[in-house]
Amino acid sequence: xxxxxxxxxxxxxxxxxxxxxxxxxxxxxxxxxxxxxxxxxxxxx
Amino acid sequence: xxxxxxxxxxxxxxxxxxxxxxxxxxxxxxxxxxxxxxxxxxxxxxxxxxxxxxxxxxxxxxxxxxxxxxxxxxxxxxxxxxxxxxxxxxxxxxxxxxxxxxxxxxxxxxxxxxxxxxxxxxxxxxxxxxxxxxxxxxxxxxxxxxxxxxxxxxxxxxxxxxxxxxxxxxxxxxxxxxxxxxxxxxxxxxxxxxxxxxxxxxxxxxxxxxxxxxxxxxxxxxxxxxxxxxxxxxxxxxxxxxxxxxxxxxxxxxxxxxxxxxxxxxxxxxxxxxxxxxxxxxxxxxxxxxxxxxxxxxxxxxxxxxxxxxxxxxxxxxxxxxxxxxxxxxxxxxxxxxxxxxxxxxxxxxxxxxxxxxxxxxxxxxxxxxxxxxxxxxxxxxxxxxxxxxxxxxxxxxxxxxxxxxxxxxxxxxxxxxxxxxxxxxxxxxxxxxx
Numbered sequence: 001x002x003x004x005x006x007x008x009x010x011x012x013x014x015x016x017x018x019x020x021x022x023x024x025x026x027x028x029x030x031x032x033x034x035x036x037x038x039x040x041x042x043x044x045x
Numbered sequence: 046x047x048x049x050x051x052x053x054x055x056x057x058x059x060x061x062x063x064x065x066x067x068x069x070x071x072x073x074x075x076x077x078x079x080x081x082x083x084x085x086x087x088x089x090x091x092x093x094x095x096x097x098x099x100x101x102x103x104x105x106x107x108x109x110x111x112x113x114x115x116x117x118x119x120x121x122x123x124x125x126x127x128x129x130x131x132x133x134x135x136x137x138x139x140x141x142x143x144x145x146x147x148x149x150x151x152x153x154x155x156x157x158x159x160x161x162x163x164x165x166x167x168x169x170x171x172x173x174x175x176x177x178x179x180x181x182x183x184x185x186x187x188x189x190x191x192x193x194x195x196x197x198x199x200x201x202x203x204x205x206x207x208x209x210x211x212x213x214x215x216x217x218x219x220x221x222x223x224x225x226x227x228x229x230x231x232x233x234x235x236x237x238x239x240x241x242x243x244x245x246x247x248x249x250x251x252x253x254x255x256x257x258x259x260x261x262x263x264x265x266x267x268x269x270x271x272x273x274x275x276x277x278x279x280x281x282x283x284x285x286x287x288x289x290x291x292x293x294x295x296x297x298x299x300x301x302x303x304x305x306x307x308x309x310x311x312x313x314x315x316x317x318x319x320x321x322x323x324x325x326x327x328x329x330x331x332x333x334x335x336x337x338x339x340x341x342x343x344x345x346x347x348x349x350x351x352x353x354x355x356x357x358x359x360x361x362x363x364x365x366x367x368x369x370x371x372x373x374x375x376x377x378x379x380x381x382x383x384x385x386x387x388x389x390x391x392x393x394x395x396x397x398x399x400x401x402x403x404x405x406x407x408x409x410x411x412x413x414x415x416x417x418x419x420x421x422x423x424x425x426x427x428x429x430x431x432x433x434x435x436x437x438x439x440x441x442x443x444x445x446x447x448x449x450x451x452x453x454x455x456x457x458x459x460x461x462x463x464x465x466x467x468x469x470x471x472x473x474x475x476x477x478x479x480x
Contacts, residue, residue: 031083
């Protein structure tokens with residue numbers, strides 16, 4: 001049997017159209033290449 | 046190999062996986078693969094655009110727009126995201142409806158978390174009529190139905206989800222619960238068992254097509270009888286209920302019409318009863334008024350008779366009778382406007398002379414045959430015309446003293462002492478009280 005209280009906590013709110021702009025700004029676009037470049041830069045220094 | 050190229054290849058591999066999964070409508074799996082693809086190479090435009098399309102397919106228009114806007118920012122030329130965004134913006138009504146759907150879903154989620162499950166169900170049901178592809182909302186509604194133990198409705202929601210996203214793990218998990226509780230799981234298990242329980246065909250096995258049947262004469266008769274029975278059953282189970290239902294509906298309509306007529310009549314009867322009550326009250330009031338008019342003592346008619354007698358006494362110059370009649374007449378009811386002047390003249394004369402006449406009659410009674418009791422009556426009547434006359438009050442005290450009713454006598458003397466201390470009878474009253 002499902003535990004209703006637990007299941008309900010798994011649901012997250014949906015993004016409304018009015019919030020798209022803000023969400024784009026918040027979106028983390030770092031990819032593996034960025035991380036590795038950053039890592040290599042750090043190790044060279 | 047250059048890191049960038051390596052990452053791009055991995056990203057491409059994940060994109061291919063996502064694309065394949067999307068082709069099989071494994072949208073959840075596709076989303077996971079596409080996200081990994083973008084994690085390795087954010088410039089994998091196809092992966093991002095496909096991710097947006099999948100989001101739109103599962104009802105998440107906002108999330109889809111984010112991916113397309115980012116995609117267009119990272120690659121301005123030859124990008125399908127531009128078309129997608131144009132298409133979404135061109136259909137304003139769709140965008141507004143999708144926004145409303147997201148708002149309603151969020152509101153329903155709030156209701157569900159705050160124990161307002163019925164409101165959440167209502168809101169989701171209405172929203173999902175317009176947006177049946179909204180996967181998250183269907184899943185939430187399914188959870189609410191499962192919580193209310195309405196497994197059939199929950200199953201219906203989950204069926205919608207699995208139509209959009211065939212391998213959605215959450216929906217599959219909920220569906221398993223729904224099936225277990227509706228007995229559907231057992232049926233499927235049996236079917237599966239039967240499917241794998243067939244023995245291997247042998248060379249001498251004959252396959253008879255299911256349509257082939259040998260008909261003998263008896264079988265034909267039996268078939269005809271079966272057909273007749275089936276026909277009768279169709280009439281009994283399909284035609285008759287429809288007919289009965291239509292008759293019932295007609296009967297119900299007639300009943301409703303009759304009830305309306307009965308209600309209308311009841312209202313009319315109530316109104317008539319009220320009218321009767323009003324008429325009864327009016328009649329009783331009229332009877333009371335008539336009784337007061339004709340009654341012997343206090344009636345208006347009696348007062349008019351007294352007035353005539355007073356006028357007759359004046360005519361014969363019998364001031365004593367006029368004064369006695371005056372005090373026993375309620376002059377206030379003689380207000381018909383016709384005799385106002387006469388009544389006013391009588392009031393004035395009595396205020397000036399009437400009280401003196403009665404005082405004199407009281408004095409005569411005290412000194413003559415009438416005695417103190419008769420005198421008290423006259424004095425009281427004199428006071429009735431001119432209240433607060435200390436001479437009369439004092440003489441009333443004396444009359445009661447003569448009757449040896451000392452208490453009452455003292456009350457009158459006390460009245461003068463207390464209320465009229467400056468009057469000429471104040472000293473006499475004190476003397477009578479023994480001060």
